[in-house]
Amino acid sequence: MRSTDFCNSLYRYAREQNGSNLDIELNGVPVLLIQRHEEADHILRVRSSGYRKNMDWFRQALGASRFSEDGEAWRVRRALTHDYFTQFDRERTTALACRYADEAGRQLTANSTRGALQVDDGVLRRMAVSVLVENFFGLPFADTGIDLDRIADLMEYGSAYSFVPAGRTDALYGNALRRLPALRRQVLQDLQIFRSSRVPAGTMLTGMLQADSNRDTGVVLEHELLTFFAAGAETSAATVGWALYLLALYPDVQERLRARARELAPRVSVDGWRALSEFGELATLISETLRLYPPTPIIARLAIEADQIDGRTVAPGQNVLISFVGIQHDARHRAEPWTLGLDEQSRRGPTAGSNTAFSFGPRICGGKQFALTELMAFLHTLLLRVRFETTSLEPPRFHWKSQMLREGGQPVRCLDITA
Numbered sequence: 001m002r003s004t005d006f007c008n009s010l011y012r013y014a015r016e017q018n019g020s021n022l023d024i025e026l027n028g029v030p031v032l033l034i035q036r037h038e039e040a041d042h043i044l045r046v047r048s049s050g051y052r053k054n055m056d057w058f059r060q061a062l063g064a065s066r067f068s069e070d071g072e073a074w075r076v077r078r079a080l081t082h083d084y085f086t087q088f089d090r091e092r093t094t095a096l097a098c099r100y101a102d103e104a105g106r107q108l109t110a111n112s113t114r115g116a117l118q119v120d121d122g123v124l125r126r127m128a129v130s131v132l133v134e135n136f137f138g139l140p141f142a143d144t145g146i147d148l149d150r151i152a153d154l155m156e157y158g159s160a161y162s163f164v165p166a167g168r169t170d171a172l173y174g175n176a177l178r179r180l181p182a183l184r185r186q187v188l189q190d191l192q193i194f195r196s197s198r199v200p201a202g203t204m205l206t207g208m209l210q211a212d213s214n215r216d217t218g219v220v221l222e223h224e225l226l227t228f229f230a231a232g233a234e235t236s237a238a239t240v241g242w243a244l245y246l247l248a249l250y251p252d253v254q255e256r257l258r259a260r261a262r263e264l265a266p267r268v269s270v271d272g273w274r275a276l277s278e279f280g281e282l283a284t285l286i287s288e289t290l291r292l293y294p295p296t297p298i299i300a301r302l303a304i305e306a307d308q309i310d311g312r313t314v315a316p317g318q319n320v321l322i323s324f325v326g327i328q329h330d331a332r333h334r335a336e337p338w339t340l341g342l343d344e345q346s347r348r349g350p351t352a353g354s355n356t357a358f359s360f361g362p363r364i365c366g367g368k369q370f371a372l373t374e375l376m377a378f379l380h381t382l383l384l385r386v387r388f389e390t391t392s393l394e395p396p397r398f399h400w401k402s403q404m405l406r407e408g409g410q411p412v413r414c415l416d417i418t419a
C-alpha cells in the first residue's frame with residue numbers, strides 16, 4: 001500500500017469496524033490499530049513508559065528532533081522549547097493571527113475571482129508559518145527567504161517512508177527515493193538563516209544554538225526548526241482548510257458564526273483574546289473540525305515491554321498505531337459521529353477533537369494552546385472577510401503528507417464580502 005492511501009483506509013476501518021481495535025498488516029508488518037479511547041489512554045498515558053515513539057521514517061526524512069526522540073534525547077530537546085510554546089503571549093498571538101488571516105483572506109478571494117475552484121493550500125501554510133516565526137523568533141517570515149514549497153515537498157516525499165519497514169526501501173516508489181536527499185539538503189540550507197545575525201537572538205533561539213554547539217546533546221538547530229515548521233504550521237494550516245470546507249458545506253452554520261463574529265469584532269479589535277475567547281461556538285467548530293478531520297490522523301508507537309491490550313498479548317517490538325480517526329468516530333461516544341455537531345456537548349468527552357486530536361499523556365502536543373488560540377483568530381478574521389461556497393459535493397478522498405490533507409485541495413470558492 002502506498003502511504004498516501006493510508007488515510008482512506010483509516011476512514012474505512014472506522015466505518016466498517018467502528019469501536020474495535022484491529023490487527024492489520026502494513027507492507028508485511030503486523031500492526032495493532034487502536035480505534036478505542038480506552039486503550040489509547042492506556043498506551044499514551046497510563047503505560048506510556050512501556051511504549052516508545054516510532055518515528056524512524058520521520059527522523060530519516062526530517063532529522064532527529066523533539067518530535068521524534070525518546071528518553072533523555074527527548075527531555076533535552078523538550079527543555080529547549082517547552083516553556084516558550086506553552087507560556088506564549090496570547091494577545092500578541094491573537095493580533096498576529098488576525099493580521100495574517102486578513103492577508104490570507106485577501107489572497108484567497110483574489111484567487112477565486114481569477115477562477116480558482118479550490119483553496120490554495122500554500123496561502124494557508126504561509127499564514128500559519130508567519131504567525132509561528134514572528135511569534136517565536138521575532139521576525140517576519142517573509143524576511144527569512146525560506147521556500148515553503150520546498151518544505152511541503154520534503155514532507156510529501158518524507159511521508160512516503162511512513163509505513164515502510166526499516167530496510168525495505170524497495171517498497172518505496174522511485175520518486176521519493178530520488179528526490180529526498182537533495183530536497184533535504186536544500187531545506188536545511190534555507191534554515192541556516194537562523195544561525196545568522198538577521199534573526200534576532202531571542203532567548204529560545206539562543207538556547208537552541210547553545211545546545212547545537214554542544215556535541216554531547218546531539219541537537220541540530222535545523223532539525224528542530226524543520227520539525228517545528230512541520231508540527232506547528234502545516235497542522236494548523238490543514239485544520240483551517242478543513243474548517244473552511246465545513247463552513248462551505250453548512251451555509252447556515254457559516255452565517256450564524258459570521259453574525260456572532262460581527263457582534264464580537266469591535267471588542268476583539270480592542271480586547272483581543274479576552275473578547276475572542278467568548279466565541280464558544282467557534283471553539284466548538286474548531287473542535288469538530290479536529291474530530292472529523294484530525295490533521296495528524298494517526299500516531300505510531302512501538303511496545304518496549306510486554307503488555308495486555310483488549311484481550312491481546314502485546315510483545316516487545318509490536319508496532320502500534322493509534323487512529324484518531326477511529327477514536328473520534330466511535331459511535332459508543334456520540335449518536336452521530338459522522339456529522340458536524342455544534343451543541344455544547346460536542347466539545348466535551350473523550351472523543352471531542354480538541355481533547356483527542358492533540359494526543360494525550362506525556363507526549364501531548366507541545367503547541368496545543370498556541371494552536372487553539374491562533375485557530376480562533378484565523379477563523380474569526382476569515383469569517384469577517386470571506387464567504388465560503390462549495391464547488392463540489394464529492395465526499396473527500398484523503399492525501400497523507402505527514403498530515404491529512406484533501407486530495408486535490410478543498411473544493412471551496414472564497415467570495416469577498418468586505419465591499
Ligand code: HEM
Pocket residue numbers: 053066067078085231232233235236239294295296299300357358359362363364365366367368370371
Ligand atoms: C491543529 C494544530 C496541531 C495539531 C492537531 C497537533 C497535533 C499534535 C500531535 C497529535 C502530537 C503528538 C504526536 C505523537 O504523540 O506522536 C503533536 C506533538 C507536538 N506538537 Fe503539535 N499539533 C498542532 C499544532 C502545533 C503547534 C502550533 C506547535 C508549536 C507551537 C506544535 C508543537 C508540537 C510539538 C513540539 C510536539 C512534540 C511534543 C513532544 O513530544 O514533546 N504543534 N502535535
